[in-house]
Amino acid sequence: MHAEAESALQSFLQTLQVERRASPHTIDNYHRDLKRLRDFCESRQLHQWSELQSADIRQHVAARHRNGIGGKTLQRELSAMRSFFNYLLKKNLVAQNPAKLVQAPKAARKLPKTLDVDQVSGMLDRHADSVLEIRDLAMFELFYSSGLRLSELTALDVADIDLDERLLRVRFGKGGKQRILPVGGKAIQALEQWLAHRPAHDDPALFTSSRGNRLGQRNIQQRLRRWCQKVGLPEHVHPHMLRHSFASHLLESCQDIRAVQELLGHSNIGTTQIYTHLDFQHLAEIYDKTHPRAHKKTR
Structure with a gap:
């Protein structure tokens, strides 16, 4: 051209x-x-x-x-x-958008793989044997606690965490969007333990390597795989699976899809709705127990 x-x-x-x-x-x-x-x-x-x-x-x-x-x-x-x-x-460089009306073949929608609550507990309720494992557990707790994307976790700085208010700030979410997320008690404890051991250096990153550099995405994926092998988890666990598990478990408990959408940072609720398919049986049970016309009343 x-x-x-x-x-x-x-x-x-x-x-x-x-x-x-x-x-x-x-x-x-x-x-x-x-x-x-x-x-x-x-x-x-x-x-x-x-x-x-x-x-x-x-x-x-x-x-x-x-x-x-x-x-x-x-x-x-x-x-x-x-x-x-x-x-x-x-920029007035073309007269039309030739891609505007072109549609791609429909992709089969796959349900995301998740861990059940017992698997998550078995993965996170283990003792760390080194400073690096203390750091790793803090990362994994934060993934599951707040439903972070991998890119969002790697971008976190120490200043983005408010331990007293139990909040964190995502500054670089998808599409450049920011959001404030709650942090669970277990994750707060893990973060406090990591920050007590985190070496002092100039890098503002929350999670750093032994050399004091911000951890990259590939490194975090490898550390998660290694930890799951250590605790004997049979599933091939990746960081996004912890995000999926966060969404599925939260939706199962609260039934508020709009709240889950906000926490995940989805711009379209249709993206969040995929998690409702994972929990249809639970929704049916709630309906049977609470809807006034779900069962015929007996005299």
Whole structure:
């Protein structure tokens, strides 16, 4: 493609970072998805973004689908294209958004895997044998206590935790959104123990390595896998499974899907509703016990 088209793409990515405060993970995804679209354009000898038509986008998506790419991934790629062309529209670089009406194949909705309450207790109610394990248990307690995403936990600073009020501040949630979350008593105890052992250094990060650097996502995933092997948990547990378990267990107890939506930081309640499928039997029992017309009254 022409240099102007490449320049427009780079300007869009910079806008995501500076103005929309998108996470590095989101920017990487957008860059990768739009690079594939750029490669498609070059294979079709399309030199400017304005030359793309809806039919071209459909052909690109169809080719990706034939190569085994699932509907969920294609939905994300189309979302990146729509955002990019909306940006180009505002800059008067295109006359239309060719991705606007293109739909991806529907993806089968999979229920998230969760741990039951006993499994979570067995995982967290274990004694730490080292300072690193004290840190790890504080991380795992916080995942389950507040339903954090992995990226949100790694971004936490010591200043984001209020032990007295039992609150934490998520400064870099999905879409750059902030939210305040409660922290449970067990997590508070684990955090107090970690902070008492946390080495003094200049990095403001809440969770740091033995070298004093902020822990990365990959490191946390490895530490969780290692801990689960140690406690004999048969499931392949990843950080998001603790977030799923938080949501499922909370919804089972409170039945307030709006509250769970706020705590999880979901912009769309439809994303939260998937957890209702995990708890339908419990909801049916509540209905039978409480609805005045659930049972025929006997004389």
